[in-house]
Amino acid sequence: MRNSFLRWALFLLLAVAITTAFFYRDRLDAASLQQWLEGAGLAAPLVFMAIYALGTVLFLPGSVMTLAGGALFGPVLGTFYNLTGATIGAALAFLIARYLASEWVEEKTGGRLKRLKEGVEKEGWRFVAFVRLVPLFPFNLLNYALGLTRIRFWPYVIASYLCMLPGAIAYTYLGYVGREAAAGGEGLVQKALLALALLAVVAFLPRIIGRLRLGPTIDIDQLQQRLQQEEKPLLLDVRTAEDYASGHIAGALNIPLEELEARAGELASWQESPIAIICTTDRRSKKAAQLLGKEGFADVHIVVGGMSQWQKQSLPVEAGTAPAESNKEN
Structure with missing residues (x-):
């Protein structure tokens, strides 16, 4: 009884938090983040990663955070902070979903949906790696959905961190180039071309990965x-x-x-x-x-x-x- 009450309380708290974040999402931009981080001093990277992780749990747009990370911290540190914050948020959403509803889903799932769920679980970290490299589903929703399966936590976290890296590099660098363009920095043409090249690599990943996933031919x-x-x-x-x-x-x-x-x-x-x-x-x-x-x-x-x-x-x-x-x- 007590465990059930805690789950419902957490569910209601999460629903209120997501609703509130939805109505205030327009206030989330690089300028606002910079103002919040200026007073944090040396703890600014930790504050940024915490905000990114919380935003992931609350369905805030990750693209805004990633571009802001590149603009605020540069391409190298920005990639690390973006990737770490996104992974922490993905891990939290995974654990929340597993605690709140995994047992209920296990009992209620049947038919074709059960076959799909069992297939995902059989693939395990390989499925996580695929959907991180090829974003077929919305990132924030996917984190909760995977928590409803029996995929193990640490393989999920490690596969997420490693396979989100290409996209994190591309979009962080794009945010950095945007800041340089606004400030009138040098070498903008070369930086812009590199940003486009990185985005092209990310865009072609679905085709490359799709070919790799084909099974052998049969007669x-x-x-x-x-x-x-x-x-x-x-x-x-x-x-x-x-x-x-x-x-x-x-x-x-x-x-x-x-x-x-x-x-x-x-x-x-x-x-x-x-x-x-x-x-x-x-x-x-x-x-x-x-x-x-x-x-x-x-x-x-x-x-x-x-x-x-x-x-x-x-x-x-x-x-x-x-x-x-x-x-x-x-």
């Missing part, structure tokens, strides 16, 4: 074996609807390649589960696999030879369209 014989297993993969047919209707493998889900990016959300429950992609040509299958890899799907395989090879071996096919919902459950 038709391997596909048949996997489809006979109890935990079979999702067979994703990325041909056109007309080609799919003319003949497809039983249980395959059809999402044409041209629609896949817009409809990737329909596959959310398979985010951490195996997906086998089949098409008429391997080139289209590869494009689909790379797209899903960029979107965060962890176990994507290309079926070499695709439907051409399946039909060449005179294997059974079904004609007509199948309800999307029933296919997603298979």
Whole structure:
């Protein structure tokens, strides 16, 4: 009873704090932070990191803090203070969520959501590393969401710190260049070009990481074996609807390649589960696999030879369209 009361009290306190921070968020900028830190003296870096950590817990925009850190402390110390403050805040949000609701979520989660949760937990620190390098979800919300899983705390913290480093460097340096531009510092062109280069590297990370997350290709014989297993993969047919209707493998889900990016959300429950992609040509299958890899799907395989090879071996096919919902459950 006492433990339940403490949880509700903490929840209400957190809700009030987040609501208050939301209404006063416009007052958070580099100028305001500088005024607050001027009176802190040697403790200014500690005060800044504490403010950053608290802002992370209260859903304040981290981009503002990161740019301010670069403007106030420079590219090197600013990166360290930004990264440390963000990681402390992420750790606090993780622990708060775990204390408040992890047991309740464990009891209530079922179906496709449970499969997604178990997939995330199976990936562990690797999933944390991926979502830090490729920010698919809002940073502040993700910290709380990961606290509801059984991912271990220290691997979460270490993976977060290391894998947020590229973004921290880029945006901290951007804040530093902004300050230099306002002050009329020297070498602005070179500094601006370096800032753009860093941002370009961060922008290309999703594509690079997506390719690294692709699983090995499988042939038709391997596909048949996997489809006979109890935990079979999702067979994703990325041909056109007309080609799919003319003949497809039983249980395959059809999402044409041209629609896949817009409809990737329909596959959310398979985010951490195996997906086998089949098409008429391997080139289209590869494009689909790379797209899903960029979107965060962890176990994507290309079926070499695709439907051409399946039909060449005179294997059974079904004609007509199948309800999307029933296919997603298979």
